[in-house]
Amino acid sequence: MSEKKEDLLHMAETLFDNHGFHSIGLKKIVSESGVALMTLYNHFASKDELAAEVLKRREERYMEHLTFFDTYLEENGEYPDSPFVRIAIAHAHWLTDNSYQGCLFLRAKEEYASKPDHPIVELANGHKRKLREFVQNSDLRRSPKEALRLCLLIEGATALAETEDPDTAARELVAIAESLFAKTQISAV
Amino acid sequence: MSEKKEDLLHMAETLFDNHGFHSIGLKKIVSESGVALMTLYNHFASKDELAAEVLKRREERYMEHLTFFDTYLEENGEYPDSPFVRIAIAHAHWLTDNSYQGCLFLRAKEEYASKPDHPIVELANGHKRKLREFVQNSDLRRSPKEALRLCLLIEGATALAETEDPDTAARELVAIAESLFAKTQISAV
DNA sequence: CAATAGATAGAACGATCAATCTATTTATAC
DNA sequence: GTATAAATAGATTGATCGTTCTATCTATTG
Numbered sequence: 398m399s400e401k402k403e404d405l406l407h408m409a410e411t412l413f414d415n416h417g418f419h420s421i422g423l424k425k426i427v428s429e430s431g432v433a434l435m436t437l438y439n440h441f442a443s444k445d446e447l448a449a450e451v452l453k454r455r456e457e458r459y460m461e462h463l464t465f466f467d468t469y470l471e472e473n474g475e476y477p478d479s480p481f482v483r484i485a486i487a488h489a490h491w492l493t494d495n496s497y498q499g500c501l502f503l504r505a506k507e508e509y510a511s512k513p514d515h516p517i518v519e520l521a522n523g524h525k526r527k528l529r530e531f532v533q534n535s536d537l538r539r540s541p542k543e544a545l546r547l548c549l550l551i552e553g554a555t556a557l558a559e560t561e562d563p564d565t566a567a568r569e570l571v572a573i574a575e576s577l578f579a580k581t582q583i584s585a586v
Numbered sequence: 587m588s589e590k591k592e593d594l595l596h597m598a599e600t601l602f603d604n605h606g607f608h609s610i611g612l613k614k615i616v617s618e619s620g621v622a623l624m625t626l627y628n629h630f631a632s633k634d635e636l637a638a639e640v641l642k643r644r645e646e647r648y649m650e651h652l653t654f655f656d657t658y659l660e661e662n663g664e665y666p667d668s669p670f671v672r673i674a675i676a677h678a679h680w681l682t683d684n685s686y687q688g689c690l691f692l693r694a695k696e697e698y699a700s701k702p703d704h705p706i707v708e709l710a711n712g713h714k715r716k717l718r719e720f721v722q723n724s725d726l727r728r729s730p731k732e733a734l735r736l737c738l739l740i741e742g743a744t745a746l747a748e749t750e751d752p753d754t755a756a757r758e759l760v761a762i763a764e765s766l767f768a769k770t771q772i773s774a775v
Numbered sequence: 776c777a778a779t780a781g782a783t784a785g786a787a788c789g790a791t792c793a794a795t796c797t798a799t800t801t802a803t804a805c
Numbered sequence: 806g807t808a809t810a811a812a813t814a815g816a817t818t819g820a821t822c823g824t825t826c827t828a829t830c831t832a833t834t835g
Contacts, residue, residue, distance in 0.1 A: 401782080417697055419609045422822065433783045435825090444823065498696055503748055507687055508606055525749040545750065546758050553742025559692055560714040561734065569735050577765060590812080611792060622813045624795090633793065 402440045404430045410451045414497050418448055418508045418517075445517060448505070452520045455501055456527070463487050463531065477579065480535035481547050485574030488551050489567035492558050500555050543578070550574055591629045593619045599640045603686050607637055607697045607706075634706060637694070641709045644690055645716070652676050652720065666768065669724035670736050674763030677740050678756035681747050689744050732767070739763055 408430040412421045423444055427434045441447040466487035470476045477483055506521035528551070533544040554570035597619040601610045612633055616623045630636040655676035659665045666672055695710035717740070722733040743759035 399781095416700055417606070417608065419606065420697060420700075423824090424822085435784090436782055438824075439781075498699060499692060500745065503688060503745060504693075504696065506748060507693065508609060510687060511605055511609075522749060542758065542761075545746070545754065546762055549739070549742040549746045549755065549758055549762065551742070552745035553738040553740070556689065556692060556741035556745050557734070557738045559695060560711060565734065566738065569731065569738055572731075573735055573738065573762075573766065577762065588811090612794085613792085624814090625812055627794075628811075 399440065401430075401432050401436050405432055405437055405440065405447070406451055406454060409447055410455065410501075413448065413451060413504075414501060417504060445515075449517055449520060452502065452505060452517065452524070456520075456524050459491065460527070460531070462491055466490065477575075479578045481532070481539060481543070481578040482571070482574050484532060484535060484547065485550065485571050485578075488554065489571050492554060492563050492567045492570075496563075497555075497558075499559050500552065503552075539578075546577065547574065550577075588629065590619075590621050590625055594621055594626055594629065594636070595640055595643060598636055599644065599690075602637065602640060602693075603690060606693060634704075638706055638709060641691065641694060641706065641713070645709075645713050648680065649716070649720070651680055655679065666764075668767045670721070670728060670732070670767040671760070671763050673721060673724060673736065674739065674760050674767075677743065678760050681743060681752050681756045681759075685752075686744075686747075688748050689741065692741075728767075735766065736763065739766075 405426065409421075409426050412426055412429065423434065423437060426447075427437050437447070441450065463484060467476075467483060470483060470486065477486070502521040502524045505517050509515045509517045509521075512518065525548075529544060529548050532547050533539070533541060550570055550573055554566045557566040557569070594615065598610075598615050601615055601618065612623065612626060615636075616626050626636070630639065652673060656665075656672060659672060659675065666675070691710040691713045694706050698704045698706045698710075701707065714737075718733060718737050721736050722728070722730060739759055739762055743755045746755040746758070
């Protein structure tokens with residue numbers, strides 16, 4: 398991939414994170430990237446396609462983070478039995494390692510809500526669905542409801558990190574997850 | 587308060603909920619309200635002041651909902667011992683009774699993040715602080731960390747209601763809160 | 776050197792934005 | 806009935822938006 402395109406995607410992700418999709422203009426993105434406006438249009442058909450690619454890359458990075466974090470936990474000694482707890486820890490590190498302002502997918506869904514069939518809305522919905530399936534498939538002994546509860550905790554920690562210290566939000570996420578899912582006993586609810 | 591002003595505040599809240607603050611124009615607000623543009627400017631100095639009043643009214647309504655929901659629970663037989671569980675139930679009903687798209691205060695904070703001292707950002711931060719204090723003061727036997735955990739659950743349910751059925755999000759919020767806080771025993775963590 | 780492709784700056788387009796002004800109409804109060 | 810205030814429609818201002826176009830410049834390749 399072109400270096401300019403990489404720069405654009407990286408800067409667009411940062412600006413979308415900090416200001417939202419509709420609030421940030423293309424001129425801001427290209428000026429901050431040190432790239433000409435026409436270069437942006439040579440790589441992306443429109444602003445929406447740029448936003449869509451930003452979201453796709455974010456999703457790839459996030460899912461890789463969740464997947465590869467198990468190996469990190471193994472190498473560093475701490476390896477909780479419960480896959481749900483390990484996912485919670487992985488998400489906690491995602492929150493502390495990045496300085497995001499809430500979930501970019503939820504923001505995208507909100508900002509494009511007036512067009513429910515827009516590809517960006519489907520990307521956002523797809524991401525949440527994939528995350529729920531990832532959680533569910535990580536521990537088949539757990540019920541779909543329990544998977545949904547871990548998703549609730551993950552969303553809650555991401556939101557709490559906006560108004561509280563991200564480290565605090567991350568710590569409480571893990572604490573709750575351990576309290577709910579650490580025990581070998583699987584609740585039948 | 588003027589009827590036109592009420593109409594404007596109500597319509598603005600709905601449109602801000604569904605489309606965000608920066609995405610919705612004043613002309614949309616006045617046309618949907620059946621009110622002239624100048625009437626809006628007779629009641630509000632600017633778009634930002636309108637948004638600020640919308641948030642103030644939302645906060646009042648939400649805190650009243652939390653406060654008065656205890657009496658509703660009493661009258662309808664079900665009255666859990668734990669104040670934390672009662673707050674979770676109250677928030678669950680808030681989610682199912684309204685068709686909001688995420689937390690309007692978090693959205694405001696995100697959209698105005700480029701101006702950290704903006705009154706709207708301070709309104710959003712103030713609301714989250716008040717909610718945390720409300721939770722903390724509802725049960726002084728609980729630790730600040732436990733109060734923060736209920737806040738995390740509340741945020742999580744609000745976020746989950748965006749991609750899942752709000753009824754589902756509300757039900758799982760109550761289920762987790764009961765699992766964590768229903769027992770008389772207070773954890774010392 | 777010549778040719779091709781990619782990147783550049785800058786202007787221009789139509790549209791929309793928040794905000795202001797004017798002039799007219801409607802409703803309330805004395 | 807008259808005076809006062811509120812609400813109305815519509816035009817306007819200056820700014821910004823996404824998008825397109827042109828014309829110049831730079832780098833690589835043959």
